Amino acid sequence: MLFRSALLRLVPLSLAALLTACAGTSAYPPVSAGHYRVQPGDTLFSIARRHGRSVAELTRWNRIANPAELNAGQVLRVIPPPTYAGSPSVSTAPKRPSAGRPVNPPKPAPARPAIKLDWPLKGPLIARFSSRNKGVDIAAKLGDPVRVASPGKVVYAGQGIRAYGNLLIVKHDEHHLTAYAHNQRLLVGEGQTVRRGQQIATAGSSGADRVKLHFEVRVRGQAVDPLPYLN
Numbered sequence: 001m002l003f004r005s006a007l008l009r010l011v012p013l014s015l016a017a018l019l020t021a022c023a024g025t026s027a028y029p030p031v032s033a034g035h036y037r038v039q040p041g042d043t044l045f046s047i048a049r050r051h052g053r054s055v056a057e058l059t060r061w062n063r064i065a066n067p068a069e070l071n072a073g074q075v076l077r078v079i080p081p082p083t084y085a086g087s088p089s090v091s092t093a094p095k096r097p098s099a100g101r102p103v104n105p106p107k108p109a110p111a112r113p114a115i116k117l118d119w120p121l122k123g124p125l126i127a128r129f130s131s132r133n134k135g136v137d138i139a140a141k142l143g144d145p146v147r148v149a150s151p152g153k154v155v156y157a158g159q160g161i162r163a164y165g166n167l168l169i170v171k172h173d174e175h176h177l178t179a180y181a182h183n184q185r186l187l188v189g190e191g192q193t194v195r196r197g198q199q200i201a202t203a204g205s206s207g208a209d210r211v212k213l214h215f216e217v218r219v220r221g222q223a224v225d226p227l228p229y230l231n
Helices: 002-024 045-051 053-063
Strands: 035-038 076-077 126-128 136-139 145-147 152-158 168-173 176-188 199-203 213-220 222-226
Touching: 035 176, 045 152, 152 176, 168 199
Parallel strands: none
Antiparallel strands: 035 076, 126 136, 136 213, 145 199, 152 168, 168 176, 176 199, 176 213, 213 222
């Protein structure tokens, strides 16, 4: 009887000590500042709202693949990650090429003819554009009409370039010129405005070994193949 009475007196004390020990011992260690441990019943939305954040921020900071899957006891970051001095910073400024490295600019798209030109003379093509021939040569008969390929203004008329003979140059806009060489006779003069198809010369052999028209197209001062421009 004495043993039973003593045991009954010890049981409450043992339970109190056990409860005290349990109360002072947590199943999880405490989390550091800026973090939160998920409790049963928590959702990412409720945690985000409680800490004044968005679900997208918590998902990104914690690399959560599925926001619907949270486990009790899981630790989440609820403040932005710190930026360390040694970590690369994000900049919206365009990157400059580093010194010493060659930079290959993007290749421009093939140029398309900006204007369409009419054939200045009817006849067979006897020479095409090449590195040596800066235009095309069209066979002709002496006195055949040479017509301007597009409306414009005559900016040169004369024999100043011996290899071209009687030469006419017409400016069509700020970038495009056409040249008509080896003419027999010039019918227009410098400063004159000409309309498309107007006769401007007669075919000849001045500066050449046969009767022909040498026709050039210049774009921004550079000779280009006339064929893509001709209707």
